[in-house]
Amino acid sequence: MKRPTIADVARRAGVSKGAVSYALNGQPGVSEATRRRIQAIAREIGFNPSSAARALSGASANAVGLTLCRPARVLGIEPFFMELISGVEATLSDRGYALTLQVVADPDAEIAVYRRWWGERRVDGVLVCDLRIDDRRVPVLEELGLPAVVIGGPGHSGGLANVWSDDAAALEEAVRYLIALGHRRIARVGGLAGLLHTEIRSAAFTVICERLGVADAVSVPSDYTGEEGARATRRLLSSADRPTAVIYDNDVMAVAGLSVAQEMGIVVPTDLSIVAWDDSPLCRLVHPPLTALGRDIPAYGAHAARRLLAAIAGEPVGPYQDETARLSPRGSTAPPRRPHPG
Amino acid sequence: MKRPTIADVARRAGVSKGAVSYALNGQPGVSEATRRRIQAIAREIGFNPSSAARALSGASANAVGLTLCRPARVLGIEPFFMELISGVEATLSDRGYALTLQVVADPDAEIAVYRRWWGERRVDGVLVCDLRIDDRRVPVLEELGLPAVVIGGPGHSGGLANVWSDDAAALEEAVRYLIALGHRRIARVGGLAGLLHTEIRSAAFTVICERLGVADAVSVPSDYTGEEGARATRRLLSSADRPTAVIYDNDVMAVAGLSVAQEMGIVVPTDLSIVAWDDSPLCRLVHPPLTALGRDIPAYGAHAARRLLAAIAGEPVGPYQDETARLSPRGSTAPPRRPHPG
DNA sequence: CTGAAAGCGCTTACAG
DNA sequence: CTGAAAGCGCTTACAG
Structure with missing residues (x-):
């Protein structure tokens, strides 16, 4: 019932909390034998490091934010967003990042959410959908210094990285x-x-x-x-x-x-x-x-997520051109019955 | 660029950090005048309390988890989940809770996610979709002590609260x-x-x-x-x-x-x-x-979220029967052309 | 009504 | 290779 902490692992292993941290995070500072022993004990008692404590000392939330600006009924019917989210999420969870989702009513509310998230250090970066011409979110994000990847383009994303398709x-x-x-x-x-x-x-x-x-x-x-x-x-x-x-x-x-x-x-x-x-x-x-x-929308989302993680890590990230959509001819197209008289 | 902390607010207001905390959280312990002054300063310098620090001291992540067990392409086409999520999310963000989403491959992966989330104190509770007969997730959740609301029923949710429709x-x-x-x-x-x-x-x-x-x-x-x-x-x-x-x-x-x-x-x-x-x-x-x-799926999600927050707050939460789906007759139904010969 | 202090559970220099 | 300690930014008893 009581969730184990790093102190519990340290006590069982007869080492300091610091040693446990090094062992579990793959840092140098502990012998290979000790590392294995600590890992085994951690697994045995079901230890998972508190994300809050990590965030507080490491200054990383290990979470990424995504806002959706659509009414409920409209969100449901468009497959695009769920496919995008699904690709984003798969990439994030592979790297130990969580995805935080919020539905907003309009761009102002969205900007307020970004300010709050960043102020609260709740996310390390955000993915920005529905890019507009002269998008007001872009300068706000730049000013905040919140790592972001814009989904859309080319251009119009200011100094922010973006992914786009032709x-x-x-x-x-x-x-x-x-x-x-x-x-x-x-x-x-x-x-x-x-x-x-x-x-x-x-x-x-x-x-x-x-x-x-x-x-x-x-x-x-x-x-x-x-x-x-x-x-x-x-x-x-x-x-x-x-x-x-x-x-x-x-x-x-x-x-x-x-x-x-x-x-x-x-x-x-x-x-x-x-x-x-x-x-x-x-x-x-x-x-x-x-x-x-x-085109492959989950893959598009995965690309965006990967680049956001790179931006969060401080790597330089520029624009990325994803594959161009391909035409799949099916039953809804055929030669017109009567060719144009002209 | 540097995000303000509670210490910055305290310094500007000439009070202790404790006073700032009381003032901003509506706790007694500060005069009304001081409270207003502190609130004004916090707003002015754009202070938002670190969610990690709050989580670490308050023992609450202020986040709720939801897992989705479907391949990307299938997730997109079913309006149900997005509508549900949208209702869940609206309720949560009203109360200052974040929604953490993860896509999982199967029930085992889902159980592993619950264990990790709870161990990491990343979420305060979870919403469980796709209830099965003899669902293996139910006893695990009960054993963990992770507050949960099952979406589905009636019954089959063990000691967990649930919402369902007839x-x-x-x-x-x-x-x-x-x-x-x-x-x-x-x-x-x-x-x-x-x-x-x-x-x-x-x-x-x-x-x-x-x-x-x-x-x-x-x-x-x-x-x-x-x-x-x-x-x-x-x-x-x-x-x-x-x-x-x-x-x-x-x-x-x-x-x-x-x-x-x-x-x-x-x-x-x-x-x-x-x-x-x-x-x-x-x-x-x-x-x-x-x-x-x-029936109204966003409202269904909102109900589930509300009850989860109650469960997290330690209130007793039982099963809840949501509205029954209603029939909307449209053009796809009519009397059969030839009545049954029998 | 207000201040000083302990503590949440980690990470990470800093000594040994 | 390992231990002791400071610090992240809050909340909350505990004294004044």
């Missing part, structure tokens, strides 16, 4: 594929405005379509939710010269878009091709399964 | 509804075998169908994934006297089942009615939207 290149692959199938009226339903990757994709879509000679390229803003994705789709499909293909900025909106097409009697992929970002099991759950741009 | 009653509502619509051949695709609520639902399904005179009630086991849900559905719909209605143990399998029906040219709801457990935005994302049994 969305423009992935988007180009999708557009080229649709053009090769014969599509000329291509639309895009975008994610939350203000987020860096949304803006990057929006700009890239315009440029790519122009370069590849797609005259009727429209990009409509949305917010990642199924409701908004459905609404945007209804509007697009109700227009006079409706698109023959739509690219969605996430899986949830793409699935919602597919439902709207079915509801309107528009057959996918014959009458409408659909491409989703954020390939996930969700894309394979529906009928037809969705053609999607995907 | 699945048998919810299932009965769904079956009665299908019978009222005219269904007589009703099937069920179950969740992971061994989990308590799966077993409760399986037993209840048999009893309810018998009592209500549903002769052709089949229950097939599955595992919550879309793949298995699809496979089970294909088998059911390929049988000679295929069911006219299927109840799925979660939203993911129900959506997969809907896709299989579409793929096989079986029209929902005309030829087949579908009911899902775990109502979530996912159920409203597909076409037709799924009739589902749902």
